[in-house]
Amino acid sequence: MSEPENIIVAKGLRKLYGRHVAVDGIDLTIRRGEIFGMLGPNGAGKTTTILMLLGLTEASEGSVSVAGFDPMRQPLDVKRHVGYLPDSVGFYDNLSARVNLRYTGRLAGIPHSQLDDRIDDALLRVRLLEVAGRKVGTFSHGMRRRLGLAEVMMKRADVAILDEPTSGLDPQATFEFLEMIRGLRSDNIAVLLSSHMLDQVQAVCDRVALFKSGKIALEGTVDELSQKVLGGGYNLEIEATGDDLPKLLAQVPGVQRVTHSGGGKYSLVAAHDIRNELGKAIFASGGMLMRLDHVEPSLDTVYRHYFEDYHGAA
Amino acid sequence: MARRSGSIWTGCGTVFLKEFADHLRSGRMRVLEWLVLLTGIGAIYTAIQDLKTTTSQDPFLFLRLFTDSHDPLPSFMAVLGFLIPLVAIGLGFDAINGEFNRRTMSRILAQPIYRDALLLGKFFAGIATIAVALTTLWLLIIGFGLLTLGIPPTSEEVMRGFAFLVVAIAYGGFWLAVAILCSVIFRAAATSALVSLGLWLLMSILWPLLSRFLTSAIFPTTPMSLLVGPSYQEIIVQQTLARLSPNTLFAESMMGLLHPSTRALGPVFMDQLQGAVMGNPLPLAQSLILVWPQVTSLIAGVIVLFVAAYIVFQRQEVRA
Missing domain, CATH: 3.40.50.300 (P-loop containing nucleotide triphosphate hydrolases)
Structure with missing residues (x-):
C-alpha cells in the first residue's frame, strides 16, 4: 500500500x-x-x-x-x-x-x-x-x-x-x-x-x-506570496534626503511603487534592478543618498502589504 | 449520519487506573476517610456501650451496631447517610472542569479515545474509590464488633450487612453522578463544589421539612383531619414527595435491611396486619423485596444523572 x-x-x-x-x-x-x-x-x-x-x-x-x-x-x-x-x-x-x-x-x-x-x-x-x-x-x-x-x-x-x-x-x-x-x-x-x-x-x-x-x-511558498502581493518586483530600500523625493523616485523608469516608511526611508518596488538609475536621479536632483539596499522579500512585508491593501480597499 | 467507528471503551481502562490511583493518593481522599472513620468510630463506640448492657434476646444483635444511636451521637447508619454524599462530591466536583482548568483536556482528547471513555473512566474510578473506602470501613466495624461484643454474626446478618454495603455504594454513586454533572456544567471548580454541596444540604436537611410543608399546603388542616388524623392520600403524597430525595430512599433501604422486623415502609391498614406476628423479623428475601423499589430508584437516579452529564459533555466545545 x-x-x-x-x-x-x-x-x-x-x-x-x-x-x-x-x-x-x-x-x-x-x-x-x-x-x-x-x-x-x-x-x-x-x-x-x-x-x-x-x-x-x-x-x-x-x-x-x-x-x-x-x-x-x-x-x-x-x-x-x-x-x-x-x-x-x-x-x-x-x-x-x-x-x-x-x-x-x-x-x-x-x-x-x-x-x-x-x-x-x-x-x-x-x-x-x-x-x-x-x-x-x-x-x-x-x-x-x-x-x-x-x-x-x-x-x-x-x-x-x-x-x-x-x-x-x-x-x-x-x-x-x-x-x-x-x-x-x-x-x-x-x-x-x-x-x-x-x-x-x-x-x-x-x-x-x-x-x-x-x-x-x-x-x-514565501516567494510565491511575495510575487503575488508585491507584484513580483524587485524590493529596494532607500534612505536619502532631497526635495520632493517620493515624486522624484516615482518618476525613475521601472519603479512600480514607492512607500514612505518614516524618516528619510522609502521602500520601493521595481521591475528590475534599478539601483544605478536611482542613485543617479537622486544625485542629479541635489539630494543625498545614505543607503540603498536590495531586500529579500520577508513574510513580514508580504503580510503588512497584504493587510494594508486589504484595509485600503475596505 | 453514519456510525462512528471504534469502541467507546478504548482508553477507558487507562483513564480508570489513572483516576483511581489519583484518588487513592490524594490528600482530599485521606481527609474525607478520616472524617468518616472518626465519626463512625464515635457512633459505633456508643452503640457498643449500649449493647453491652442489653440483656434482652435479640437475634440480630450485630446489626444493631449499625443502627443503634445514643444521644448526642447519631447512629452509624445516619452518619453514613450524611457523610457518603460529602465523600462522593469531594471525589467528583472537579472531574471534568479540572481537566479544562489544567488545560489537559485538549491534549487528552487528541488521543485516540472517545469522550465517553474519559467520563466513564472517571465515574468508575470514583465508584471504585467509594467502594474501597466503604468496604474497608465495613470490615473494620465488623472486626471491632467481633472484638468487643464477643459473639460472631450469623450468616443472615452478614448477608444483610453486605446488602447494606451495596446500597451504600449505590447511594455514593448517586452523589458522585451529581458532582460529575456539576463539574461538566460549571467551568469553575468552586462553583461546581458549591452547587453540589448546596444540593446535598437541600436534599438531606431542607427537603424533609419542605415535603411536609408542601403536603400541608395541598391538604389544609380541617376539623375532620384534626379528629381522625391525616388522610390516606395525604400520607401517600407526603411520602412520595419525601422520596424524591435520595437521602429518604437511602434511609428507607437501610431501615428495611438492618431492621429485619420492618414490615412496610408506607402506611398499613389494620386488616393487612391480620394474622401478622408483630415484631417478628422478616426473612432476608422478604426484606429485599421490601426495599427493592428504593434501591432501583437510586440506581435509576444514578443512570439519569450520568446520561445528563454525558449529553452536556458531548456538546461542549473542546476549546476553553
Whole structure:
C-alpha cells in the first residue's frame, strides 16, 4: 500500500457558531514531509480549522481527509495518526514528566513494551531527559511546551499539528523550539504550524497560508506570496534626503511603487534592478543618498502589504 | 449520519487506573476517610456501650451496631447517610472542569479515545474509590464488633450487612453522578463544589421539612383531619414527595435491611396486619423485596444523572 502523497485534504470547510462564521470555506492540501504554516491574526479561524482537522469540533460543511480517514466518521483512526500540541498546553502538575507521557502514551495505544523506550527517545530529543522524573509543577513555560512536543514525537504520528507553538517563549527558547520543529522534517511527517509570528514561520515553513476572517487569503511558498502581493518586483530600500523625493523616485523608469516608511526611508518596488538609475536621479536632483539596499522579500512585508491593501480597499 | 467507528471503551481502562490511583493518593481522599472513620468510630463506640448492657434476646444483635444511636451521637447508619454524599462530591466536583482548568483536556482528547471513555473512566474510578473506602470501613466495624461484643454474626446478618454495603455504594454513586454533572456544567471548580454541596444540604436537611410543608399546603388542616388524623392520600403524597430525595430512599433501604422486623415502609391498614406476628423479623428475601423499589430508584437516579452529564459533555466545545 503506497502512502498518499497528500496527507491532509480539506475541501470547502465551514464552521458556524450560531450565526457567527468562524471558518468560511477553506481548501487545504498538505503533503507528507513538508512544514506548512498557518498565518493570520487572532480570531482568523486557525485554531477552529485545526480542531476540525482533528475531529474535536464538528465541521458545519465541507469534507476533510487526514491520513486517508474522515475525522467525523473515524475520529479514532485520525487521532492515531495525528500528534497535537494545543496552544495552551497543560499537564498534571503532581505527576512527573515521564508519568504524564506514559498516561497519554497508553491512551494513544502505544504497545507497552515500546512505551518507555519511545518516551526516553522523545524526551532526549527535546532535552528533558535529565528532568524526566521531576514533577511537571516545577517546570517552566518553555519546558512544558517542549514536553508537549515530546508527546507529539512519542506518538510517531504522520501529522504533527502545532498550534501557536512558540507563543510566550523567550527568544532563546523560541530559537531552540524552532530547531526542534525543523528536526521533525527528518521523520518524513507533515507538520502543520499555526502562528502569528511571521519571522518564525518564514524560518521553518515550506508553504504558508494566510488566514483572514475565516478564509485563506493567500497560499504558497514565501516567494510565491511575495510575487503575488508585491507584484513580483524587485524590493529596494532607500534612505536619502532631497526635495520632493517620493515624486522624484516615482518618476525613475521601472519603479512600480514607492512607500514612505518614516524618516528619510522609502521602500520601493521595481521591475528590475534599478539601483544605478536611482542613485543617479537622486544625485542629479541635489539630494543625498545614505543607503540603498536590495531586500529579500520577508513574510513580514508580504503580510503588512497584504493587510494594508486589504484595509485600503475596505 | 453514519456510525462512528471504534469502541467507546478504548482508553477507558487507562483513564480508570489513572483516576483511581489519583484518588487513592490524594490528600482530599485521606481527609474525607478520616472524617468518616472518626465519626463512625464515635457512633459505633456508643452503640457498643449500649449493647453491652442489653440483656434482652435479640437475634440480630450485630446489626444493631449499625443502627443503634445514643444521644448526642447519631447512629452509624445516619452518619453514613450524611457523610457518603460529602465523600462522593469531594471525589467528583472537579472531574471534568479540572481537566479544562489544567488545560489537559485538549491534549487528552487528541488521543485516540472517545469522550465517553474519559467520563466513564472517571465515574468508575470514583465508584471504585467509594467502594474501597466503604468496604474497608465495613470490615473494620465488623472486626471491632467481633472484638468487643464477643459473639460472631450469623450468616443472615452478614448477608444483610453486605446488602447494606451495596446500597451504600449505590447511594455514593448517586452523589458522585451529581458532582460529575456539576463539574461538566460549571467551568469553575468552586462553583461546581458549591452547587453540589448546596444540593446535598437541600436534599438531606431542607427537603424533609419542605415535603411536609408542601403536603400541608395541598391538604389544609380541617376539623375532620384534626379528629381522625391525616388522610390516606395525604400520607401517600407526603411520602412520595419525601422520596424524591435520595437521602429518604437511602434511609428507607437501610431501615428495611438492618431492621429485619420492618414490615412496610408506607402506611398499613389494620386488616393487612391480620394474622401478622408483630415484631417478628422478616426473612432476608422478604426484606429485599421490601426495599427493592428504593434501591432501583437510586440506581435509576444514578443512570439519569450520568446520561445528563454525558449529553452536556458531548456538546461542549473542546476549546476553553
